[in-house]
Amino acid sequence: MRFVLALGLIFAAATVHATVVTQQVMYRDGDAWLTGFLAYDDAKTSAPGVLVVPQWMGLTDYEKGRAKQLAELGYVAFCADIYGKGQVAKDSAEAGALAGKFKGDRALFRSRLNAALKALRASPSVDAKRCSAIGYCFGGTGVLELARSGADVLGVVSFHGGLDSPSPADGKNIKAKVLVLHGADDPFTPKADIAAMEKELKDAGVDYQLVFYSGAVHAFTQPMAGKDPSKGAAYNEKADKRSWTAMKDFLLEVFGR
C-alpha cells in the first residue's frame, strides 16, 4: 500500500492478472471520498489513459472487466466511482434514484467526472496528456457531460448512453472527438434527443460519429441485461463486438497509432 497524499489518492490492494495490474484507488471530489478501480499493463510506460464511467448501478465487476480489457490493449484504464464510497445500487429503483440525482445536477456530475479524470491522470505510468473516456448507459451520458465541461480529453465514447442535455449550448466547450454507439431500437432514447444532440454537436463544430446497430436495444453491451429485447434493455452479442471494435479503432485514431 502506498499513499500519494499530495493528490489525495490511495492506491491499495494491487493484484496481478497476467501482465495486467489492478488496484482499488481512493480519491476525492471535494469532501466526497470515491473508490475507483485502476487497471494497467505494468510492462508499459507512458500509456494513453481511458476513463471508464459506469452504468447506473455503480462501479461493478462489469466495468472492472472492461478496464482489464483496455489494459490488455495497452491502455491505463480507470473506472470512476460517481456515487461515492463505491456504492452499488441494490436494485433498479435505487439505481434510478442515484443516477437521477446526478442527471438532475449536471454540475455535480461534471465535478465527479473531472475528479475521476484527475485520478486517472495521477495514476502510475499514464501519459496524462493523452486521455479519453468511455461510458455505458448513464456513463454514456457521463462522458458527454465530461466533454461538455471542457475537459482535456482526446475522445469520448458513449455506449447506449442517454443523449439528452439540459444545456446544449455547452457543446461549444467540447474539445474531444465524440463517438456515439447506439442501438437502432433503443426505446429509452427519444429520437428527439438524438436529433438535439446532433444539432448541438454540429452547431459547435464538434468532430462526431454516430453509429446505429440493428436489432440492438438499450444496454446491448451488458450481459446482465438478459437476452429479451422486448424488455427494452438486452444484451446483443453482435452489437457488443461491433461497438468494441469501433471503440478500438477510435482510440487508435485519437491516441495516434
Add this chain to the structure above:
Amino acid sequence: MRFVLALGLIFAAATVHATVVTQQVMYRDGDAWLTGFLAYDDAKTSAPGVLVVPQWMGLTDYEKGRAKQLAELGYVAFCADIYGKGQVAKDSAEAGALAGKFKGDRALFRSRLNAALKALRASPSVDAKRCSAIGYCFGGTGVLELARSGADVLGVVSFHGGLDSPSPADGKNIKAKVLVLHGADDPFTPKADIAAMEKELKDAGVDYQLVFYSGAVHAFTQPMAGKDPSKGAAYNEKADKRSWTAMKDFLLEVFGR
C-alpha cells in the same frame, strides 16, 4: 489472353503490380458487353471476393484503385461496368442521364449488378461462396439493389449511396448484412429516404449498421469531388479513412477472420 467461352468472359491484358495482378475483363449481361476490372493477389488462392460498384461517372481509375487496395488486403476485387463497353460519362449531365436510366429501371440495374457478381465468381482464385459488394454514390444504391435482388452476398457496403428504394417490400429478399456509411451533412439524401431505408431493413429483419460522419457531405471518399463541402459533394479525409476502416472490420466479420 485467354477465353473462357462457357462463361462469356474474356480476361485480358494482365499487369503485375507488386503481388497484385490486375486484368480487364469482358463479360456479358444478355446482349450487352461489359468491361470490368479485376485485381487480386496472385499468392492467394480461394480468397473472398469483393464486387466494387462505381459512382455515377462509370468505371474510372478511382474504382480500380479501390480494387487494388482490396487486393492488397487479400481479397479478389472486381469492378462492375454498369453502363456497358466501359463507358465513362464526359460530364455530370451525362452521368446523371446514365445513372438515371438505371435508377429508373431497377430490374435492369439488378441484372447488370448480378452479371458483375457472376463475373467476379468466375474469376481465378476467388472463393465463389464468399462474396460481398461495396459501392460508391450511385454504386451505393447499386449494392443495396443487389442485396434486394436476393443475391447470395455475405455483406454489402454503401459509401454515401443514394438510399431511396421504389420497392421497399424487396427488403425481404435481402440475405446480406448491410453497412451504410454516410455523411451526416449529405444534402443529396433526404432524411425521409434514410428513415424509409431503416424501416425497410428493420421490417425485413435485416442485419444492418448505419454510420454517420460529422462534417461529411456527399462523395466524402472521392478526391475528385474537391474540398468545398458547401457544394454538397466534397472529399473528407477523416471520413474517408474512418469509413475504409469500418469496411475492413465489416469484411473481416462477414468473411470470418
